[in-house]
Amino acid sequence: xxxxxRVLILSLMPVFLTVIFIMNFVVPAVIKLDKxxxxxxxxxxxxxxxxxxxxxxxxxxxxxxxxxxxxxxxxDFDVRVPAEDDLSILLIDLEKFAESFNIKVTGxxxxxxxxxxxxxxxxxxPKSTNxxxxxxxxxxxxxxxxxxxxxxxxxxxxxxxxxxxNYGRKVVISxxxxxxxxxxxxxxxxxVQITINCEAYKFDSQVLNELPKTSGK
Amino acid sequence: xxTININLIDDQTKESNKSKIEILTxxxxxxxKVKFASIIIVISVCIVFAISFGVWxxxxxxxxxxxxxxxxxxxxxKKVTLELSKATVIxxxxxxxxxxxxxxxxAQNMINSSLLPWHKVLIDISKAVPKDIKITExxxxxxxxxxxxxxxxxxxxKILSKKTKDNSLKTISFFILNLNENASPDSNLxxxxxxxxxxxxxxNVYNFEITSNLKSxxxxxxxxx
Numbered sequence: 001x002x003x004x005x006r007v008l009i010l011s012l013m014p015v016f017l018t019v020i021f022i023m024n025f026v027v028p029a030v031i032k033l034d035k036x037x038x039x040x041x042x043x044x045x046x047x048x049x050x051x052x053x054x055x056x057x058x059x060x061x062x063x064x065x066x067x068x069x070x071x072x073x074x075x076d077f078d079v080r081v082p083a084e085d086d087l088s089i090l091l092i093d094l095e096k097f098a099e100s101f102n103i104k105v106t107g108x109x110x111x112x113x114x115x116x117x118x119x120x121x122x123x124x125x126p127k128s129t130n131x132x133x134x135x136x137x138x139x140x141x142x143x144x145x146x147x148x149x150x151x152x153x154x155x156x157x158x159x160x161x162x163x164x165x166n167y168g169r170k171v172v173i174s175x176x177x178x179x180x181x182x183x184x185x186x187x188x189x190x191x192v193q194i195t196i197n198c199e200a201y202k203f204d205s206q207v208l209n210e211l212p213k214t215s216g217k
Numbered sequence: 218x219x220t221i222n223i224n225l226i227d228d229q230t231k232e233s234n235k236s237k238i239e240i241l242t243x244x245x246x247x248x249x250k251v252k253f254a255s256i257i258i259v260i261s262v263c264i265v266f267a268i269s270f271g272v273w274x275x276x277x278x279x280x281x282x283x284x285x286x287x288x289x290x291x292x293x294x295k296k297v298t299l300e301l302s303k304a305t306v307i308x309x310x311x312x313x314x315x316x317x318x319x320x321x322x323x324a325q326n327m328i329n330s331s332l333l334p335w336h337k338v339l340i341d342i343s344k345a346v347p348k349d350i351k352i353t354e355x356x357x358x359x360x361x362x363x364x365x366x367x368x369x370x371x372x373x374x375k376i377l378s379k380k381t382k383d384n385s386l387k388t389i390s391f392f393i394l395n396l397n398e399n400a401s402p403d404s405n406l407x408x409x410x411x412x413x414x415x416x417x418x419x420x421n422v423y424n425f426e427i428t429s430n431l432k433s434x435x436x437x438x439x440x441x442x
Contacts, residue, residue: 004248011255014262018269026269029276036283043287047294050301057304063311070318077321081328118323140317141324154343162336170328173335175356197356203324205317 080170081201085113085144090169090200094148097163103152106193111145113202140207146171148196151181157194164196173198333357333368333431334405341404342372345395349377349388357431368431370406376423385423389414396429407432 087110098105117139150157164171177195184190339355346352352374359368376385389411396409406429413426 003246004251007247007255008251011258014259014266018262018266021266021273022269026273026276029273029280033276033280033283036280036287040283040287040290043290043294047290047297050294050297054297054301054304057301057308060304060308060311063308063315067311067315067318070315070322074318074321074325077325081321081324118320118327120323120326140320141327158336158339158343161339165332165334165336170332172328172331173333173357175354176335176339177354178352201324201328203321208317208320209313 076168077203079168081141081203082169083202083204085142085200085202086169087144087200090146090171093167094164097160097167098150098152101152101156101160101163103150103156103160105148105150107147107149107195109147113142113144115139116141116143116201138207138210140204142202142204144200144202146196146198146200148198149193150196151191151193153189154192157192161196164198169200171198171200331359331368333370338370338405338431341396341406344401345392347388347391347395349385350392351375351377370429370431371412371426372429373424373426375417375420376425386414389423389425389427393427396427405432406430 091108094105094108115138118141150160152160161173161176164173173196175197177197179193181191181193342352342355352372354371354373356371356373357368358371376388393409393411396404396406409427409429411425411427413424415424416422417424
């Protein structure tokens with residue numbers, strides 16, 4: 001081989017070596033870097049999105065504040081409107097009140113609980129239209145109609161009613177019937193027989209948890 | 218015979234006088250174009266190699282740096298995602314609780330609006346009722362008019378006076394007057410009217426039905442002031 005060819009071959013050797021270096025090291029490194037940059041960009045976007053979602057939940061503190069205010073407003077609602085009917089406890093307390101005012105509870109009738117639609121008293125009731133009215137969602141509030149009969153002197157009965165009104169559990173009286181007690185007809189100071197129609201309430205929170213979620217707020 | 222004397226040894230020594238380096242660098246026998254091209258190629262390759270090496274070095278450095286950045290981002294994202302899932306659960310629970318509490322508050326308002334101070338009402342009636350009148354039943358009716366809820370009390374009873382009919386009518390009028398005019402400012406009843414008045418011939422008594430408006434708590438407190 002003459003020297004010219006040898007020189008040419010020798011000068012082409014670094015070319016091959018450089019090409020091999022570029023192909024095996026530089027190009028893969030650049031491709032990998034590009035891929036990594038894309039991944040970083042995607043990750044950054046995902047991070048920002050998640051962070052903004054998390055920031056949106058900073059309303060949780062506001063929500064918690066609202067809940068605290070509501071709890072304060074409600075006070076001992078759970079005592080006044082319990083989750084169970086607890087009529088046995090009511091009956092025991094009624095007897096205690098009656099004994100303390102020297103009156104006699106002669107009757108106690110309770111009807112089965114009925115669901116009561118909760119309506120904001122400040123809002124006007126929607127007028128019923130001819131179109132088919134949408135069935136209201138189940139209400140967590142139930143009323144238990146009670147009829148309490150008692151015999152005693154009028155003033156004692158007034159005190160009994162007063163105690164019933166201030167009782168821990170909400171008892172809403174709807175009507176009071178008063179009549180002479182038949183057995184005291186011939187006495188100078190007759191007792192009266194009173195029949196109190198009232199309603200006790202129960203609030204079942206489970207009903208709200210079981211309600212299907214409505215779309216939108 | 219003629220002898221030709223050739224000194225070969227002398228020539229060899231002349232050639233061997235050229236050093237190896239001289240032989241290698243002696244490019245007199247190389248084509249100058251090839252020589253130039255090879256120089257250009259070698260220089261270009263050197264430049265390309267240097268650039269590629271630089272690119273590779275920077276890429277390797279950046280790869281390390283970006284890799285670390287990516288790992289940091291991934292761990293931060295994982296942390297944020299965990300916090301988000303926690304916050305979501307808390308938010309859901311809080312919203313559920315808020316809904317329950319709001320419903321409870323609404324229920325409380327509704328129950329409170331239907332409350333009536335029966336003890337006071339009965340005292341008011343017993344103060345106003347004349348001797349000859351006997352109240353037999355008192356019931357409450359809630360009316361909604363122009364988005365205002367008001368309670369109306371219906372009192373049923375009988376006039377026990379068995380004298381003349383005129384006297385009986387007077388008695389009921391006195392009762393109404395007592396309720397409307399002579400009542401104390403903290404009375405719970407107002408605008409009482411006779412709704413029904415029947416004479417029961419069997420018992421020889423008048424049965425009556427009167428209605429009274431119940432003062433709302435706001436009106437009552439304003440009157441007291």
